Amino acid sequence: MDPEQIAQELADAHELLSGASMARLAYNGLDGLPRVVPIGIFWTGTEIVMSTAATAPKVRALSARPEIALTIEAGDGPGSARTLSVRGIAHLTVVDGVVPEYLEAARKNFDAEYAAEFERNCRAMYDRMARIAVEPRWARFYDFGAGRVPQFLAELAKKAR
Numbered sequence: 001m002d003p004e005q006i007a008q009e010l011a012d013a014h015e016l017l018s019g020a021s022m023a024r025l026a027y028n029g030l031d032g033l034p035r036v037v038p039i040g041i042f043w044t045g046t047e048i049v050m051s052t053a054a055t056a057p058k059v060r061a062l063s064a065r066p067e068i069a070l071t072i073e074a075g076d077g078p079g080s081a082r083t084l085s086v087r088g089i090a091h092l093t094v095v096d097g098v099v100p101e102y103l104e105a106a107r108k109n110f111d112a113e114y115a116a117e118f119e120r121n122c123r124a125m126y127d128r129m130a131r132i133a134v135e136p137r138w139a140r141f142y143d144f145g146a147g148r149v150p151q152f153l154a155e156l157a158k159k160a161r
Contacts, residue, residue, distance in 0.1 A: 001137065001138045001139070005139075006136050006137070006138065006139045009084070009139040009140055009141045010084075010136065010139055010141075012141045013072075013082075013084040013139075013141035016072060016074055016082050016083075016084055016141070017043035017048070017072065017084065018043055019074065020041060020043070020072045020074065021040060021041065021105060021108070021109050022038055022039070022040060022041065022072075023038070023039055023040075023041045023048075023050070023070050023071060023072045024036050024037070024038055024039075024070070024071045024073075025037050025038075025039045025050065025058075025068060025069075025070055026068060026069040026070070026071075027058060027061055027062055027065065027067070027068045027069075027090070028061065028065045028067070029057070029061045030057075030060060030061050030064060035058070035061070037058065039052070040102070040105055041070075041072065041105070042101040042102070042104055042105040042108075044101065047133045047134065048070065048072075048086065048133070048134040048136075049099070049101040049131060049132065049133050049134075050131075050132040050134075051098075051099035051101065051102035051129050051130065051131055051132065052129065052130050052132065053126060053128075053129060053130070054094045054126075054127075054128040054129055054130050056130065059092060059094075059130045062090045062092055062132065063092060066089045066090045066091070066092075067087075067088075067089060067090075068087070068088060068089070068090045068134065069085070069086065069087050070085070070086045070087075070088075070134060071083060071084070071085050071086075072084045072086075075144075075145070078144055078145070079144070079145040080144075080145055081142075081143075081144040081145065082141070082142065082143045082144070082145075083141070083142045084139065084140070084141050084142075085139065085140050085142075086134060086136050086138070086139045087136070087137055087138040087139075088134050088135050088136040088137045088138070089134070089135040089137065090132050090133070090134060090135075091132070091133045091134075091135060092130050092131070092132055093130070093131045093133075094128055094129070094130050094131075095128065095129055095130075095131055096127070096128055097123065097126065097127070097128070097129070098119075098122045098123055098126050098129055099129045099130075099131040101131070102122065102129065103115075103118075103119050103122065106118045106119065106122075
């Protein structure tokens with residue numbers, strides 16, 4: 001998929017990305033077996049950023065095998081279901097203290113008082129964190145209510161008419 005197509009898919013998914021706080025991250029563990037984990041995300045407008053403890057097993061695994069898949073979902077029924085699927089490369093940076101986007105995500109999702117408490121607790125807990133930024137190599141945005149569905153479903157629906 002070329003960069004312009006990826007950029008368009010991400011632009012089309014802007015509302016979903018801006019509102020999302022969680023995703024499912026798929027990667028291969030050090031044993032070569034696949035993993036899928038829920039993880040908090042923050043959309044900077046140009047990057048999908050995830051954060052974790054620098055000592056988390058996924059940091060070692062992603063350092064060895066940075067290829068990932070990520071899915072972000074919203075909606076609770078066929079008319080409101082939206083999904084962004086991304087395949088790409090994880091770029092890890094270990095930072096002293098807390099990853100700034102981790103705190104930005106908290107400020108977005110919590111009221112000011114709870115976000116401040118969350119920040120205090122994070123700063124007490126994390127000496128170092130890993131910042132995981134996704135470099136998309138492929139992306140597809142689906143909006144089922146708007147009829148933007150996977151091609152195979154569109155073809156099946158067309159045959160059924």
